[in-house]
């Protein structure tokens with residue numbers, strides 16, 4: 001899968017997405033990430049991409065022409081026949097969740113537009129964006145961090161990026177429940193021992209214990225995940241019952 005990020009701060013995005021699992025997935029060729037500097041498409045000698053808002057008000061607005069021209073440059077580099085989607089990351093968008101990440105992971109090319117200042121001229125958004133996505137009900141200074149979050153959570157669904165599909169099928173949220181607690185050595189730490197069942201080698205009992213802890217944790221921390229549309233508790237979450 002190919003990610004194309006349109007931004008005024010390419011270095012900010014590159015710094016995050018060149019490390020760790022995403023950095024390795026890029027090196028191994030499972031995904032590509034390319035940044036496009038919107039400022040390269042400012043058609044004036046000062047490379048100015050923003051202007052004061054019509055109607056007055058605080059702050060500056062990113063102008064439509066450099067955004068649209070940058071988007072054209074991105075499209076130009078995408079092979080004909082590839083499936084693609086352009087997402088504008090914005091606090092006005094639909095809140096990002098696992099289902100959205102799964103849906104977006106099915107495209108060949110995902111173009112992400114990052115805004116800054118007081119936002120982007122509405123005509124550019126209408127022209128280039130297929131949808132708007134927010135990472136939560138709070139406002140950040142720009143779309144670069146949301147773009148990195150989107151690339152991260154979509155990338156880990158791409159085959160090869162994680163070592164084993166069970167890495168993303170079994171964990172919190174994806175299964176409909178929060179993930180069970182995990183333990184590693186030492187066996188005892190600050191007087192607390194690893195639950196005996198995990199040392200038993202009995203896979204059926206371990207699965208049952210993990211499922212029960214998942215359900216318990218979800219009830220305690222995220223009861224909303226267990227509720228259906230009528231507000232009633234579902235029978236054990238969306239995920240497959242284990243054990």
Ligand code: ADE
Nearest residue numbers: 089090091134135140146
């Ligand atoms: N840009 C600024 N705030 C944002 C948010 N919460 N989600 C996505 N993009 C944003």
